Amino acid sequence: MSTSPFLSNCTADTIRSAAAALKAGHLVAFPTETVYGLGADARNPDAVKRIYQVKGRPADHPLIVHISSINEIDKWALDIPEYALKLAREFWPGAMTLILKKSEIAKDFVTGGQNTVGLRVPSHPVANALIAEFEKISNSAIAAPSANRFGQISPTCASDVSAEIGNFLSSTDIILDGGRSNIGIESTIIDCTNNVPRILRNGSITHEDVLRINNDLQSQLTKTEVKFSGSFERHYAPNCKVIVGRESIQGEGFLALNTIPTPQGMIRLGYPESDDEFARSLYSTFRLADSMHLKSLVVVEPIGPGIAKAIRERLSKASYPLESP
Numbered sequence: 001m002s003t004s005p006f007l008s009n010c011t012a013d014t015i016r017s018a019a020a021a022l023k024a025g026h027l028v029a030f031p032t033e034t035v036y037g038l039g040a041d042a043r044n045p046d047a048v049k050r051i052y053q054v055k056g057r058p059a060d061h062p063l064i065v066h067i068s069s070i071n072e073i074d075k076w077a078l079d080i081p082e083y084a085l086k087l088a089r090e091f092w093p094g095a096m097t098l099i100l101k102k103s104e105i106a107k108d109f110v111t112g113g114q115n116t117v118g119l120r121v122p123s124h125p126v127a128n129a130l131i132a133e134f135e136k137i138s139n140s141a142i143a144a145p146s147a148n149r150f151g152q153i154s155p156t157c158a159s160d161v162s163a164e165i166g167n168f169l170s171s172t173d174i175i176l177d178g179g180r181s182n183i184g185i186e187s188t189i190i191d192c193t194n195n196v197p198r199i200l201r202n203g204s205i206t207h208e209d210v211l212r213i214n215n216d217l218q219s220q221l222t223k224t225e226v227k228f229s230g231s232f233e234r235h236y237a238p239n240c241k242v243i244v245g246r247e248s249i250q251g252e253g254f255l256a257l258n259t260i261p262t263p264q265g266m267i268r269l270g271y272p273e274s275d276d277e278f279a280r281s282l283y284s285t286f287r288l289a290d291s292m293h294l295k296s297l298v299v300v301e302p303i304g305p306g307i308a309k310a311i312r313e314r315l316s317k318a319s320y321p322l323e324s325p
Ligand code: TXA
Pocket: 032, 034, 035, 036, 037, 038, 061, 062, 063, 064, 097, 099, 111, 114, 116, 117, 118, 120, 144, 145, 146, 147, 185, 186, 187, 188, 189, 230
């Protein structure tokens, strides 16, 4: 177990203290079902500024505001289209972030100066309890990016949070330890500012799920879906070189579904039995490769629809070359 001074277990009492810490302007890293978030009071400019400092993240990158339920949506967003409400009713609490036109209380310091706000209701019981408790005492919500340094791998357990950002936290900040994140990759982000939804980042809520809930929009949706290409092509990357394919490199790391045999001379780092397990363990496998000081990690990507698509998106970013060609 990590000896980080910030780590706290999750009881009703520690969650109440964490909510009070947020109210006092401190940072609280907390578990969600996707990855761990680094939270601050979404209405406190100084607290939000500290998130950017701890992450080393440029100030024009917007944060997701985490709310306790769909009932809070009107507080943070305006002109919400019916299709967005349908998605929220179906998939919240869950691994879906909606980008909506922002209301007056969603300030530029949270939205990176955009006129939109990202909203999510996580389903992890600790996240839920923390957000609900914080809303009760503050009339605010929790702004939180993934709890990693900018461009690095999102943490999926509390000790990974501590390894990522422990050196940048203050003694009054807290890391709530709620075990391992069950999904393991970040939420699906859906732009809801036009007449049809558009997926900006793939996740466990899939294109097919969005279509199912809004089948009246089917023809337009298929046409307008575009893959998010953020301002930084390389992201979610370990220090070792991620190679997507079936190369065989002596003494280097290998990750594939358990049905695929290990090439001779390679070090097998995982045997995920399903796409869900692949997603759940992907980032911890990246961290394992780095802790073993491997130079390369060869990954055979899962080929299916659904979450496999989100895994492929992460792998394409993780394998993007460091230097421009
Ligand atoms: O699963 C998740 O989404 C996790 C957990 C903690 O909720 N959070 C997360 O946050 O992954 P972050 O900041 O690491 O990634 C959020 C992405 C960023 O690429 C950001 O640019 C985009 O969401 N985003 C947030 N608000 C936005 C907005 N108003 N417009 C466009 N993109 C937005």
